[in-house]
Amino acid sequence: MxxxxxxxxxxxxxxxxxxxxxxxxxxxxxxxxxxxxxxxxxxxxxxxxxxxxxxxxxxxxxxxxxxxxxxxxxxxxxxxxxxxxxxxxxxxxxxxxxxxxxxxxxxxxxxxxxxxxxxxxxxxxxxxxxxxxxxxxxxxxxxxxxxxxxxxxxxxxxxxxxxxxxxxxxxxxxxxxxxxxxxxxxxxxxxxxxxxxxxxxxxxxxxxxxxxxxxxxxxxxxxxxxxxxxxSAKKNILNVLVEYRHSQIYFTRKYYGLNGVLALKAILLVKYSVNFLRWGITFMVDKLFRQKAQTSFAKLLLSKKTLEMVYKPERVVPGLGLDCGRSL
Structure with missing residues (x-):
């Protein structure tokens, strides 16, 4: 030994x-x-x-x-x-x-x-x-x-x-x-x-x-x-930001229960719905005037992925009751 x-x-x-x-x-x-x-x-x-x-x-x-x-x-x-x-x-x-x-x-x-x-x-x-x-x-x-x-x-x-x-x-x-x-x-x-x-x-x-x-x-x-x-995160910043929200929801459910998760998801829903509209319009304007649209497209995609996560039903994890929709 x-x-x-x-x-x-x-x-x-x-x-x-x-x-x-x-x-x-x-x-x-x-x-x-x-x-x-x-x-x-x-x-x-x-x-x-x-x-x-x-x-x-x-x-x-x-x-x-x-x-x-x-x-x-x-x-x-x-x-x-x-x-x-x-x-x-x-x-x-x-x-x-x-x-x-x-x-x-x-x-x-x-x-x-x-x-x-x-x-x-x-x-x-x-x-x-x-x-x-x-x-x-x-x-x-x-x-x-x-x-x-x-x-x-x-x-x-x-x-x-x-x-x-x-x-x-x-x-x-x-x-x-x-x-x-x-x-x-x-x-x-x-x-x-x-x-x-x-x-x-x-x-x-x-x-x-x-x-x-x-x-x-x-x-x-x-x-x-x-x-x-x-x-490491900078190499795939979009997925990393979504993972942050996954973990935030999981932590909230673990310590603040279902009511905490519902409150958090309500805030995320409002925030990223506004962002989706904002960056969608910005992206279309950028494309219309032939400007670089990488930033607006990335933020539009982040808003879309976060909204999908918020709407996604939560699956059960043995011993806790929540998976946050992520394969482990």
Missing amino acids: SSPIALSIIIVNFETPDYTLECIRSIFKNQPSSSFEVILIDNGSEDRSLDLIRSEFPEVVCIETGKNLGFARANNLGINNARGEFVLLLNSDTKILDNSLDRMLEYLFANPEAGAIGPRQLDGNGKLQLSWGGFPTLVSEVLRKLVHHRLSINDLKIRDYLEEKYAGASDVDWVSGSCLMARKKTLLDAGLLDGHFFMYFEDIDLCRRIKDNGWRIHYNSDITIVHYGGV
Whole structure:
């Protein structure tokens, strides 16, 4: 039997070899002082990702899924194969800085009540990312979107407010799964990530179940990493945005019941009906005046797909009662 180690770092790769290699390089450049392993889950990549990674880092444990399992199920595969007392879920498009791994480990050792910790995350341009928060409601989701937008355009007032309010270690409801460190036992006791989430909301759901087991979730702004963000998603942004809504509906049904789902679907119905008309007219005008219509067509198609999802009957999932119309 393999001997236990302190930390298992799990990275899910789907055709992002350049970013994944940069991520792994940053780990070994800023490696923790404790024993560690890197487990790479390749989620059905059809490019040369694995060949490149194995060539440069033969010490990395590579596990091939053969198909895209989604973020949650791929990470669960990594957790189940992890030898570490602690586990770090790390996106492939992140970059470890300085001694951030040691500091996260030290924090969990020093704070036994903390079930998971997430660091401050900056994008590639140094803009603060909203990688923590409270459990979502219909109202808070609207506010979060507004804050996210203000941060994306580098609104210094919003950034300074968040940096001041959440300076140091803060008790929060969730931290992003793009960089989340926890005790392996904590993850196992929580039941791992819910595989019904293909992408999005699975980290919030996990943190909720960790908190339900009596642990605290901490965000620590004194520890920083870089998260470029959405690298895989940008390759198929339309389907990704629809998947976001699938996960949002599933999360809402799981925690707020049928009434919550009906309220959410009513909001989505109004929003995307208006968008469908708006972008349909814009698309026709663009075509009429021979202008580039890719943007208007993409947004028109997104509105159509979202409306189809809202109207689609929900199927039953054993033990929960909902599938959100998505094959898993």
